[in-house]
Structure formats: structure tokens, C-alpha cells
Amino acid sequence: MRKKTEEKRQAIVDAAFEVFSEVGFEQASMSEIAAQAGASKATLYGYFKSKEEMFFEVMIESAAQEVIEAFALLKTSVPIREALTGFGKHYLTAILKPQLLAVRRLTIHEGGRSHVGALFYERGPKIGWQMVMNFLQQSSEAGQLCKCNVTVATAHLQALYEAELVELCLLGVPANVSARNITQVVNRAVDVFMAAYGGDSDKSR
Numbered sequence: 166m167r168k169k170t171e172e173k174r175q176a177i178v179d180a181a182f183e184v185f186s187e188v189g190f191e192q193a194s195m196s197e198i199a200a201q202a203g204a205s206k207a208t209l210y211g212y213f214k215s216k217e218e219m220f221f222e223v224m225i226e227s228a229a230q231e232v233i234e235a236f237a238l239l240k241t242s243v244p245i246r247e248a249l250t251g252f253g254k255h256y257l258t259a260i261l262k263p264q265l266l267a268v269r270r271l272t273i274h275e276g277g278r279s280h281v282g283a284l285f286y287e288r289g290p291k292i293g294w295q296m297v298m299n300f301l302q303q304s305s306e307a308g309q310l311c312k313c314n315v316t317v318a319t320a321h322l323q324a325l326y327e328a329e330l331v332e333l334c335l336l337g338v339p340a341n342v343s344a345r346n347i348t349q350v351v352n353r354a355v356d357v358f359m360a361a362y363g364g365d366s367d368k369s370r
Contacts, residue, residue, distance in 0.1 A: 174212050177202045181223045186267055190220050190275050220281055224268050225289050232259050236293050239300040245309040245363075246355060248300070253326050253351035254344075260327075261334050261342045270335060294319055301362075310362050318362055325354035 180202035184193045195216055199206045213219040235255035239248055259265060276282025298319045304310045310318070329350045333340040 173204065173208070177204060177209060177212055177219075178223050178226055181219050182264075182267075185220060185223060186271055189271070190216075190279060190281055195219075217281060217284075220275075221285060221288055224272060224285050232256065232265075232293060235259055236296045239297060241300065241303050241307060241309075245304050246359060249322070249355045249358065250351055252297075253354060254348055257326055257330070257347050257351060258344070261330060261347070266334055273335075294323065297322065308364050310364055313362055318358075321361070322354075322358050325358055326351065328354070 177198070181193075181198045184198050184201055188197075193216065195206050195209055198219070199209050202209070209219070213222065235252055238252045238255055241248070243251075260269070272282045272285050274282075275285075298315050301310060301315045301318050301322070305312055305315060330340050330342060330347075334342065
């Protein structure tokens with residue numbers, strides 16, 4: 166029974182993602198999502214209290230697993246460059262996948278016309294980058310990074326990871342997203358970040 170329940174929930178999540186992607190949050194209706202999922206509106210409300218809650222859950226579930234795995238790679242038990250490089254490759258590979266690009270496009274679109282984009286940020290990306298901020302703070306205290314404003318450093322790190330490929334992919338411009346090129350992009354990003362924020366031992370290399 167539990168397996169059947171999970172399968173039904175996943176069918177609803179998949180259907181909702183398709184509808185939200187096609188018509189946006191404001192225009193999507195629970196009736197349309199129910200029809201797409203082959204379920205009744207009552208069934209939808211059995212899993213989600215509102216369309217807004219469904220949007221949050223669908224967007225976060227669509228983006229969460231692989232990105233969460235990326236954030237889990239940040240460990241102070243390994244050299245800072247190794248940690249930032251491993252995290253960056255996993256993060257960039259994840260967010261450049263078609264479904265995650267679709268999630269990002271949709272939430273950006275909603276940010277311009279409703280409050281759900283901002284709420285999604287609070288429940289998703291903000292939490293992940295807070296983990297990065299905490300990691301950088303610990304690394305700074307351990308002397309692997311210089312003393313700095315870790316909020317700004319985190320913003321710089323995200324921008325460096327995304328600088329070469331993300332905007333192109335969001336706009337549908339052909340870009341090289343091979344594993345080899347992503348590795349090179351991340352290596353350049355980490356080089357620039359460490360040149361600005363590395364501790365004395367790193368800067369003396």
C-alpha cells in the first residue's frame with residue numbers, strides 16, 4: 166500500500182511539474198493537474214493542502230536530490246581546494262541538467278509576477294548556500310581561507326561557478342556541458358576564488 170501511495174504521489178508531482186512548466190503557477194489549475202495525473206482533485210488535496218504548497222514541493226523535489234548531494238561534499242576534513250572543486254563539479258553538473266534548468270527558469274519567471282519565487286528561494290537555494298557559508302566560515306577559522314565577509318565570499322563563489330555556462334544554458338544557447346569542460350570551468354573558478362580568499366599558505370604557492 167505504501168508503494169502504491171508513493172507511486173501516486175510521484176505521478177502527481179510529475180504531472181504538476183509539466184503543467185507548471187507549460188502555463189506557470191498563476192495559470193495552472195488543480196483541475197488541470199488532476200487531469201494530467203489521472204487523479205481527482207480530492208486525491209490532489211489529500212497530498213497537498215494548496216496549489217502553492219504543491220508548487221513548493223514540486224520545485225524543491227525536482228531540484229533537491231542531486232544538489233543536496235553536492236552540498237554534502239563540503240567537508241573541512243579535506244583540503245579546501247579539493248572540497249571546493251569536488252562540490253563545484255557536482256553542483257554545476259546538477260544544475261545544468263535539463264530538468265533543473267527548467268525549474269530555475271520557472272522560479273525566475275514566477276519571481277517577476279508572484280511571491281512564490283521568493284518563497285521557493287527561502288525554502289531551497291537559501292538553505293543550501295547557507296551550508297556553503299558555514300563551510301567557508303569554518304575554513305576561515307581554520308586558516309584555510311583569509312578572514313573575510315563569508316556572506317560576500319559565498320556570493321562570489323556561486324557567481325564564479327556559474328559564470329561561464331549557466332546563463333547560456335538558461336537562455337538555450339548551445340554550450341559545452343561535457344564533464345571535461347565542467348571540470349575545467351570549476352578549476353578556473355576555484356583558482357580565482359582562492360586567489361582572492363585563500364589563506365597565506367595557498368597564496369604563497
